[in-house]
Amino acid sequence: MIELIKKLSNAHGVxxxxxxxxxxxxxxxxxxxxxxxxxxxxxxxxTRNGSEFELMLSAHMDEIGFVVxxxxxxxxxxxxxxxxxxxxxxxxxxxxxxxxxxxxGVIGCKPxxxxxxxxxxxxxxxxxxxxxIGARSKEDVFNLGISVGTPVALDREVAMLANNRITGKxxxxxxxxxxxxxxxxxxxxxxxxxxxxxxxxxxxxKGAKTSAFSIEPxxxxxxxxxxxxDFPGSESAHMDIALGKGAVITVVDASGRGLIVSQAVLRWxxxxxxxxxxxxxxxVAEGGTTDASAINLTKSGIPAGVxxxxxxxxxxxxxxxxxxxxxxxxxxxxxxxxxVREYFxxxx
Ligand code: ZN
Numbered sequence: 650m651i652e653l654i655k656k657l658s659n660a661h662g663v664x665x666x667x668x669x670x671x672x673x674x675x676x677x678x679x680x681x682x683x684x685x686x687x688x689x690x691x692x693x694x695x696t697r698n699g700s701e702f703e704l705m706l707s708a709h710m711d712e713i714g715f716v717v718x719x720x721x722x723x724x725x726x727x728x729x730x731x732x733x734x735x736x737x738x739x740x741x742x743x744x745x746x747x748x749x750x751x752x753x754g755v756i757g758c759k760p761x762x763x764x765x766x767x768x769x770x771x772x773x774x775x776x777x778x779x780x781x782i783g784a785r786s787k788e789d790v791f792n793l794g795i796s797v798g799t800p801v802a803l804d805r806e807v808a809m810l811a812n813n814r815i816t817g818k819x820x821x822x823x824x825x826x827x828x829x830x831x832x833x834x835x836x837x838x839x840x841x842x843x844x845x846x847x848x849x850x851x852x853x854x855k856g857a858k859t860s861a862f863s864i865e866p867x868x869x870x871x872x873x874x875x876x877x878x879d880f881p882g883s884e885s886a887h888m889d890i891a892l893g894k895g896a897v898i899t900v901v902d903a904s905g906r907g908l909i910v911s912q913a914v915l916r917w918x919x920x921x922x923x924x925x926x927x928x929x930x931x932x933v934a935e936g937g938t939t940d941a942s943a944i945n946l947t948k949s950g951i952p953a954g955v956x957x958x959x960x961x962x963x964x965x966x967x968x969x970x971x972x973x974x975x976x977x978x979x980x981x982x983x984x985x986x987x988x989v990r991e992y993f994x995x996x997x
Contacts, residue, residue, distance in 0.1 A: 650831060650975060651815065653677065654807065657823035661745050661802035663714030664731050664852045667691055670710040674826065674846045681834050682844070688863065692856045693846040695833065702840040702995050704986055705866035707857050707940040708829040709850030709873065712819035713964055715739075715775075715801040717746070720791075724784025726754070728775065728801055732851035736775045738965045744780060745804045748794035753804065754782040805966040813972045814892065820968040821874040822850070824958050828975060829872045832982035842986055850940055857940035861947040868914070868993045869953040870982060871941035874970070875899070875932055877959035888932070890959050892971040895928030896978035899941070899955035907938025908945055914954040917992040921985045927977050930959070952993065956982055 662670035671693050675685055682695035693710075713732030720726050726746075730739075739756055746752040756778050761769060780801060784790045807817035826846055833844045843864050847856030861869065878884075879891035890897060898918045902908050922929040941953040958978050961969040 650827065650979070651972065653830065654815070654824055654827045654975070657826055658807050658817040658819050661747065661804070662711055663716070663800040663802050664711035664849045666747060666800040667710050667848050671846065674710065674830065677830050678833070678844065688860060690856050690859045691848040692860045694860060694864070695844045697833070697842045699839050699841040702990055702993070703843065703864065703866045704838070704840050704989055705843045705845060705861065705864055705869040705944065706829045706833065706982065706986075707845045707847055707860070707869060707871045707944060708826040709822045709848070709856065709940055710826050710846040711848055711851050712802065712821070712823070713851050714803065715744070717795060717797055717799040717801060719797065720787050720795070722787050724782070724786050724790050726780040726782065726790065726795070728778065728780055730775050733964055734775060735964065737772055739775055739778060740773060742966060743804045744801050746780070746782065746795055747800045747802070750794075752782055752793055752795065754780040754801070757781045803966045810969065814969055815972060816967050816969045818966040818968065820960050820970050821963050824960070824970055824975060825872040825874055828958060828978045828982065831979045832986065835979065835983045836986040838986040838989070840986070840989060847940055854938070854940055854943035857943040858947070861944040861951060865948055866951060867995055868989060869941065869944045869951055870985065871939040871944065871953065871955045872978070872982065873939045873955060873957045874960040874963060875934065875957035876937065876963055877961045880961050888934070890930055890932055892959055892961065892969070893973055894930050894959075895974060896922075896981045897930045897932045897957045897959055898922070899932045899934070899939070899957065902932070902934045902942070902955070903938040904935045908942040908953065908955065910954050911952050913992060914952050917989065918954055918956065918981070918985060921988060922981050925980065925984050927981045927984070929977070929981065932957070
């Protein structure tokens with residue numbers, strides 16, 4: 650599992666530019682899936698055929714990042730954000746630009762030596778940042794195949810921490826993708842299962858919207874990461890979600906504007922966890938939502954739930970998850986795929 654997470658997390662796939670991830674995921678699922686399709690949005694849909702009952706597992710493969718916006722005469726590159734950034738996180742990061750080949754760059758920052766006291770206290774906007782790829786001129790940048798619109802991703806490799814915890818970038822949602830892949834492989838479900846690695850979740854749940862429309866599953870689970878509120882300063886969130894306490898089952902997200910999970914879905918996921926003695930945590934969140942919200946509102950309404958892996962420092966290059974939670978999420982989703990017919994009917 651750790652090897653799979655490393656492979657997925659270290660790869661780059663800014664929303665709208667998920668090609669590298671799509672190929673990795675395809676490679677992981679070939680042999681396990683009966684059919685793998687790529688739809689016109691770029692979603693990867695892997696299907697294992699079973700009964701007439703169809704279950705959709707959705708895990709977004711995109712990550713927040715940037716695109717090139719402007720290149721100046723000295724070869725410095727201005728970028729625009731894609732997805733939800735806290736600007737201070739972006740500063741002083743190493744990035745990869747996806748041109749003809751991968752080009753490394755850094756988001757430069759004035760050293761403290763050159764800063765006035767006032768400047769040091771101020772936060773810096775992404776619009777004031779730039780990427781330095783080592784170019785001497787605009788021509789240098791063009792010659793490397795970089796132009797306006799070239800995607801730019803954070804570059805950070807996974808590392809092990811103490812107590813079976815790991816750190817890396819894009820755990821939101823490569824950890825979720827890894828969990829969905831592993832559950833898809835392990836499941837002995839008799840039903841038809843579609844694993845959808847969705848595109849553009851971070852910019853409006855777009856891939857989930859179109860893929861759920863074409864699949865029209867009987868029920869769906871979005872596999873994602875959620876905010877773990879167990880570090881200094883997170884007390885004000887008044888949430889008990891913590892690393893190491895198990896997979897998270899969402900009850901409500903975005904104060905109900907995202908998803909209010911139906912009683913039937915909650916009963917299914919909670920009873921499955923309890924029956925198999927899988928540790929889990931319940932989440933009520935006021936911000937953030939997942940693919941499940943888009944799936945839920947597809948066609949005449951599709952029952953949808955969320956199983957997530959708690960992560961600290963989400964939307965940063967140093968996200969932290971506990972591998973024990975990863976394993977409980979795999980176990981919960983696997984078991985849920987196997988008993989789903991006890992809870993839901995095929996819609997006529
Ligand atoms: Zn996510």
